[in-house]
Amino acid sequence: MDPRTSAQDVMRCDLCETAVVKMHCDTCLVNLCTNCVGKHFSADLSKPHTIVDFKDRKSTPLYPECKFHNKQQCTMYCNQCGTSVCTKCLASDQHLGHKLSEILQVLDEKKEKILKEQTELNEIIYPTYQDIASDVQNRMSQLEKEYGDLSTAITKHGEDWHREIDKLVKKLKAEVDEMKNTQLQILQKHLDEINKTMADIKDEIDSIDVIEDCNNISKLFSITTNVDRYRNLPQKILPSLPKFGPGRINEELGKIFGTLSPSSLTLDKHGYSIKTTQKSPEAGSSPPVKQLLDEPETVVTIHTKYGKLYEVACLSDEEIWTSGNDKTMKLYSINQGSLLKSITTKSGNRPWDIAVTKSGDLVYTDNNDRTLNIVKNEKIEEVIRLQNWKPRNICSTSSGDLLVIMVSIDNIQIKVVRYSGSTEKQTIQFDDQGKPLYSSGGYFKYITENKNLDICVSDSEAKAVVVVNQAGKLRFRYTGHTSAPKNQSFCPRGITTDSQSHILTADYNNECVHIIDQDGQFLRYIDCGLSIPCGLCIDTNDNLFVAQFRKQKVKKIKYLQ
Template sequence: MTQSSGAQDVIRCGLCRTSMAQMQCDTCYVNLCKACVGDHMLSEDSMDHRVGRLKIRKSSPVYPCCKPHTNKTCEMYCQACDLPICTECVASGVHKDHRISQIIKILECCKQYIQEDNLELQTQITPLYQKMLKRMLQRMKEIEENCEEADKAINKHGEYWHEEVDKIVSRLKTELQRLKEGKLNNLKDQVSDIKHTIFRISSTVGFNNDILNSNNLERAIGYTAQNDEFRKGPVCNDVLVPTFKAKKYQQEKFAELFGSLSTVKSEVLRIPSPVLSLEVEKALMNKVEIITMIPTGIPFLQDIALQGTEKIWAHGKKDTVVKLFNIHESKKIKSFKVLSMISFYGYHSNGISVTKSGDLIYCCSLYNTVNTVVAERTNILISLQDWSPRGVCITSEGDMLISMTHKENPPKVVRYSGIVDKQTIQYDAEGKPLFLIDDCLYLAENKNKDICVSGKGKVVVVRDMGKVRFIYGGFYSSEDRNQPLSPLSRRRRWRFVHAGHYRSQAFNPKGVATDSHCHILIADSNNKCVHIIDQDGYFLRHIDCGMKEPWGLCIDSDDFLFVADSRQNSGEIDKIKYLK
């Protein structure tokens, strides 16, 4: 409730609630009518009430009514109870030893937060929606133009088909006319021969009748029969009648031959906003838990790759072998067994990964090859000639992403389907190189098909089509996540850090990994932690479990994080639970 009501916001008396206020107690900040001034002055409290004429100002605060004491207004605020309180509440002792502030100060804090919210709405959120609106309107225009072009293409193709059909019809008619003329001419010749034969037969019959009608013995004795010649009958070559046999067709097949409408896979237009990170952040644990620690005995441990949920490959910077460990036996550290060891060519292997069929893949920059290990036998999968492979990962569709460097050209990431390269990611929209020659170029594919590549002081995230989505350059804070927050501090907070004070050294990303929530996890060897950002590049928190130098990362199907903690003598692999 408020002390103002009515269409014109008339200020009412804070005691009787009916009469218009003409006076004001400067001690209690209560508005009073003249009839209630005396009662207020005689109220049972020890306060020295100073009543004067009401000064109506736009900035005059309107105090809330006290719920337990309805005849009182709340001039104070209890920080512990997160409630506005009146003087009687204070006198009752309920809020004894609680931190109490003047409510007018709380109002100032609230207005400050509201101003911050307005500033965010005006300067950050509104431009995002305006940008999205602009993109959608542009898409509508593109659809109109594309559909118009498609309509023209359909008409043009239809005209082409009509022309082709007309050509076929004309050709068939010409051929039919030729056949008709040839067949008819053949028949005309045979008809002419038959007519001539009939004439000869008729002449012979007339000659024979003349002999029969005469008594000339000489003609009768000299008669020679011609019936043998005519008895054979007429010889006629049958002529095939030309016909047109139309082929039967299915309408679907005919339409398929003509062509069909198709659409390019639609791209989800997202608004990369820190507001969206709050919901994603709820999936993260307040305090992470180390489930397993695997001592590998590998100096300068760098690369790890999971083989299912029970085994993990590990390789060090100066190690000539890659080792396969059983994860579940880590509880018995002394009985750890190396299941397999595959020799590498010297100290020049940079990245390892595992195919969907469980085969190990590793990069060998000494010979510029990407190799696969099947049944403990090494086979060269891809030879890169002048390019040196640095990192490798297998995508959800079974493709292979390989990062590689060159002595003269900027580094690049190439997508392979089998041994055929399908896509190259090397430059941004302005033609500038995305990566530097000394970038570590660790790779990971996110659940949304984005490709994440770690570089020097940055992580570049591109869409599966190769367009840059964002570049993450690190975020540090000395806030303590476990520090209690005042009631007014329980506001939207998009970025916070897991417990700990960070030295804020230069961001030095190494391994990258992604989980089922599309989080992107980045090992930061300088600051001895793992960054967690959302799919739009907004920082969520750090993971700091006392790691010495986190390097390689991988995440299993149950969203457990595995961190290769690189150490000079013997690196270890930490299995960490960080999601609820």
């Protein structure tokens, strides 16, 4: 058995290739038996061989050789020149006054940096690329569906045209048959008259043949013929055929039938974002880092006129929309607390949830009417009407899309649907194993989009905040924190996010607000004497607004420096 290639044999000396390895030269990286140590030393006296036990191999630093001084090892590092230096380099004037470090210290720092970068690649960048790949695959699947729908629409339009053309052809052919039959009837009548005349003429000819041998003079004088009448020949009837003038088939037909707008691929200037809480100081578009206040404080309290207050949505830093247990949606001044405007739902039902779009329009869902509606210039327009699903909670995204939580008619299935206008773009319902992401029953589920484009749903029935990425892939579930103020079970209701990508959710049972980071780590509670918090929203200055269910009051709370 060859000791150099067999994995079943013990390690052998690199010199004699027979004896068992006992020692190792860390300088030359050679395995040695005890008898060959001396031979290895004498083979190259120019090097300072470092012989260690085989089990301690690679424990001796292998210093780099100096580029300028032969057979000199570099034990120092010049930070200014960015190069390793030996003792002879230090004795020269080349690095005079430069800041020097021990090369082993530089090595440790380099290793630490590489390990950090490896961790970033493994835990942040690679998963981000996985999410991007999943997003692209979802876009491709959606593209396949939408192009299929487009082809189906064109086929259907073509079938409609074929039906209309067939009807037109049938109508024209019927008109041709009617014209033909009319003219044939006229010609047939004319032919019948000619045939009768011909019979009369034949009778006269036969009568003349009879008298040819007649000697009765009186009878001959009594016979008269109708030759004069027959000399007047009948009129000639010439039928005039209709002419078919086919419409010209050219490029105009395509315009009449319908045209396709050009397709395009655009690059989002914002691109994808790395899933990390670290803020890059060099990134000009990154929001400034804000720290959590030790003691959050109530800035103002707005009194509403609802019996029960459910939702709040920021229109601006001065105005908020609210909704409760009646059919009106009310706009309040934040600083003055005065009612500015009231909008009544189109159906007379209470709005299930409200949100403000990127363009500043109010949108609301009508659970009983199964519609999603938008208010423009105080006029309500129906955007979506559902058949087998009921719309519940809603949020507007940074791209201008709407995310809607829907529940099936039997209140069992739950899904999140992304709309661009009235067009369905994405459905989020199951995880990678095909299991539902959200619990059955959609009474208390709120939704928001984080700054990193994650989609966050507070699922009260599941006692969890469920966070998926933009592609709909599950990132984490937050199920509360052990030190809850009232020591009750976690019951999330309203949910919102701030400029720091913090996720804030109202805890109905513990009468507080949980703050977690974008990766689901608990940061702190906001209490401020809250009473049954329900809906939440954040203004552009990261002030938190909390709708209190029974007190019918909205609290504006400052919690970031």
